[in-house]
Amino acid sequence: MPRPLYHLAFLFADGVRAVRTHLALAVMTGLTIAVTLLLLGLFTAVYHHLERVAERLHGELGMVVFLADDCAPAQRDALLGWLRHRPEVAAVTQTSKEEAAATFTKRHPESAALLALLEENPLPASLEVHLDGALTAAATASLAHEVEGFAGVDAVRYGEQWLASLLGLSRWLRGGGASAGALLALATLFIVSNQVALSIYARREEIDIMRLIGATNRFIRTPFYLEGALTGLFGGGVAALLLAATHRLVGPLLATPGGGLLAGSLDLVSFGIRQVAVLAGGGALLGMVGCWASIGHFMKR
Amino acid sequence: MIVFDHVTKDFGHGQPVLRDLSFHIEPGELSFLIGRSGAGKTTLLRLIYGAERPDSGTIRVASRDVSRLRPGSVPYLRRNIGIIFQDSKLLASRTVAGNLLFALQVAGIGGRAAKNRVDELLERVGMAGRAADWPAELSGGEQQRVAIARALANDPALILADEATGNLDPDVREEILTLFDAINQAGTTILFATHDMDVVREMRKRVLTLVGGEMVSDRPPELEAAYR
Numbered sequence: 001m002p003r004p005l006y007h008l009a010f011l012f013a014d015g016v017r018a019v020r021t022h023l024a025l026a027v028m029t030g031l032t033i034a035v036t037l038l039l040l041g042l043f044t045a046v047y048h049h050l051e052r053v054a055e056r057l058h059g060e061l062g063m064v065v066f067l068a069d070d071c072a073p074a075q076r077d078a079l080l081g082w083l084r085h086r087p088e089v090a091a092v093t094q095t096s097k098e099e100a101a102a103t104f105t106k107r108h109p110e111s112a113a114l115l116a117l118l119e120e121n122p123l124p125a126s127l128e129v130h131l132d133g134a135l136t137a138a139a140t141a142s143l144a145h146e147v148e149g150f151a152g153v154d155a156v157r158y159g160e161q162w163l164a165s166l167l168g169l170s171r172w173l174r175g176g177g178a179s180a181g182a183l184l185a186l187a188t189l190f191i192v193s194n195q196v197a198l199s200i201y202a203r204r205e206e207i208d209i210m211r212l213i214g215a216t217n218r219f220i221r222t223p224f225y226l227e228g229a230l231t232g233l234f235g236g237g238v239a240a241l242l243l244a245a246t247h248r249l250v251g252p253l254l255a256t257p258g259g260g261l262l263a264g265s266l267d268l269v270s271f272g273i274r275q276v277a278v279l280a281g282g283g284a285l286l287g288m289v290g291c292w293a294s295i296g297h298f299m300k301r
Numbered sequence: 302m303i304v305f306d307h308v309t310k311d312f313g314h315g316q317p318v319l320r321d322l323s324f325h326i327e328p329g330e331l332s333f334l335i336g337r338s339g340a341g342k343t344t345l346l347r348l349i350y351g352a353e354r355p356d357s358g359t360i361r362v363a364s365r366d367v368s369r370l371r372p373g374s375v376p377y378l379r380r381n382i383g384i385i386f387q388d389s390k391l392l393a394s395r396t397v398a399g400n401l402l403f404a405l406q407v408a409g410i411g412g413r414a415a416k417n418r419v420d421e422l423l424e425r426v427g428m429a430g431r432a433a434d435w436p437a438e439l440s441g442g443e444q445q446r447v448a449i450a451r452a453l454a455n456d457p458a459l460i461l462a463d464e465a466t467g468n469l470d471p472d473v474r475e476e477i478l479t480l481f482d483a484i485n486q487a488g489t490t491i492l493f494a495t496h497d498m499d500v501v502r503e504m505r506k507r508v509l510t511l512v513g514g515e516m517v518s519d520r521p522p523e524l525e526a527a528y529r
Contacts (some may be wrong), residue, residue: 010406021394207389212350213451214380215407216373 011219013117015226022199026231029195033283034242041243041279043177050169062194063129063144063158071125071152079150083129088143091130097121123152185286188197192231192290196224200295221295228291229284236283240276302328302459302490303349308358308368310344310514311444318344319514322358322447326492328458331485333501334494342494345511346354346461349492350382351375363458380408383452383489387464391436397447398432404454420497422450426480442473449480453489460484466500478503 015083018028036284067076095103100123105112115121129147131140144156198206210220303326311317313394319341326332335343348360351370360368391400398419405415423429426446436444441473445465452460462481466474478500483490495501501508510518 010411131440206392206394209392210383210407211376212379212390212404213404213407214376214378214455216376219376219407 009212010264011197011222012226014223015230018199018203018223018227019230022195022202025195025198026234027228029192030231030234030283030291031238032191033188033232033286034177034238036181036188036286037279037282038242039184040181040282041239041275042246043173043181045243045247047173047177050173062131063140063147063156065125065127065129065147065153066155066157067126068152068154071154075150075152076125076127079147079153080127082150083127083147086143088132088139089129090132093128093130095126095128097123100124100126111193115130170216188286189290189293192228192287193294195231196228196291196294199224200228224295225288225291228287228289230287230289232234232283232285233280234283235287236280237276240279243279302326302363303492304359305345306359306361308348308355308360310341310348310353311356317356318439319348319355319511321325322516324515324519325403326490328490329488330507331482331486331491331493331504332507333504334492334509334510335496335498335501336494337496339378340496340511341514342496342511343463346384346463346492346494348449349459349461350384351378359381363441363478380455381457381459383449383455383457383460385445385448385452385460385462385465387467389436389448390450391444393436393445396432397428397434397436397439400436400447401451401454402452405408408455420452421455423447425453426450440473441468442470442476445469445473445477447476449484453484458490460489460491462495464490464495464496464497465493471499474491474500475503 065079080092080094083089098121101115101121104123105115131143140158141160144158144160147153207220270290305322305324307321308319309317310319322345334342334345344353348355349362349367351367354370355368358368359366362378363381365378370378391397392403395403398416401419401422402415405418407410410418415420419432420429423432426449428443428446428450429449431439431443436447439447445468448465460481465481469477481491481493482504493500496507508518508520509516510520
């Protein structure tokens with residue numbers, strides 16, 4: 001085996017030995033990292049899921065353009081032509097005032113008499129705009145704003161309030177998740193750095209001897225970084241397992257018609273090797289940064 | 302091998318610990334540094350292996366100025382100096398071989414070469430066949446032998462011993478001193494700090510005497526023999 005590999009193997013064995021020596025502490029720290037990553041993962045999954053639901057629903061809701069009573073046919077045709085040339089518009093259906101009244105009467109026969117009492121049909125003519133499903137909420141709002149600028153347009157509705165609530169919730173989840181994640185990550189770093197500090201304290205004699213026999217700071221630090229990384233890797237692995245289990249349990253529920261608001265919607269964020277790697281890597285990174293905070297302080301002494 | 306040129310070290314607690322010390326030790330010498338507790342022996346050794354810096358003066362070890370050494374260079378200096386303490390400082394969590402392998406690994410020696418070197422070192426200090434023992438299973442003298450083997454791991458040109466026989470019975474002490482003598486005969490420079498005059502009398506070597514941080518005498522071996 002080449003010399004650098006011996007060196008690495010020796011340092012790795014030292015890191016493993018340190019974890020074994022403080023196994024209970026390492027497991028507790030690893031579980032803390034797991035909880036942090038699990039919560040971050042759940043926040044991220046729910047946030048992405050809501051975003052997808054919002055995207056899908058707004059595509060289904062489409063857009064309705066209500067025309068003013070004094071909208072001239074030329075104005076209407078100009079708007080129709082403009083809409084039909086927009087790439088994000090899949091189709092446009094026209095509804096005249098008379099068709100609107102007929103539909104109203106059909107849907108609400110009990111109120112048909114009321115409509116008949118009125119001298120003038122109060123229902124406006126409209127254009128029902130079917131949007132491309134991939135269109136974002138922001139793009140829909142932008143399109144609606146442009147349509148509102150056309151002469152003869154009275155109002156544009158595209159489920160903005162409902163979408164705004166849903167997107168607000170997903171934004172809140174993103175902000176809340178990021179804040180909670182940052183706090184949890186800080187707490188985790190604090191715990192990891194304390195674990196390493198304890199480990200350093202337990203091995204201070206060994207470190208003194210290492211210094212006396214000519215060990216460089218890098219040589220002394222490496223096993224501690226490995227200890228942090230291994231602990232974090234364990235935490236990331238546990239978080240990945242728990243998230244995979246959650247995905248497996250909750251995913252089918254969301255896909256069933258009884259799944260409530262989100263029933264029949266898209267599946268939870270797909271959970272695969274990439275997610276496991278991100279969680280394990282994140283755990284290892286948390287472990288190493290916590291270690292850095294602690295050992296950096298120690299090495300300054 | 303070691304040159305002190307007007308070296309002063311002051312920790313700021315009143316009097317300097319070492320005052321205007323000047324001496325030199327030739328390669329291959331075995332010298333004793335004597336003085337009572339607090340005379341400055343340990344500080345002098347710490348200056349040599351870069352654990353402290355002098356406030357003034359220059360220290361050269363193997364022609365290298367160690368008084369202004371960058372912190373990053375100190376480990377490389379120490380790989381050429383074997384240091385032995387009174388309490389042996391073996392790692393209780395490692396076997397005899399593990400302690401030696403650890404020192405070799407620090408110097409970048411691993412694998413079969415390191416294992417062969419461990420056998421060779423244990424043979425040299427009279428501990429062959431004890432590689433698998435734990436430090437707690439060894440007597441004080443045996444632990445000190447292993448500490449000497451560890452100090453020799455990198456084949457250093459200089460060995461610093463700080464009260465290395467302080468905890469040992471007279472018989473064991475004599476064995477350890479004989480071992481130091483053999484190492485010196487093989488060409489290694491040794492500076493042995495002690496407050497035990499029996500050690501000095503047994504060995505009949507050059508003696509540097511520190512009192513209150515000052516070098517009050519520097520007697521060569523022949524003169525030291527005459528003092529007996």
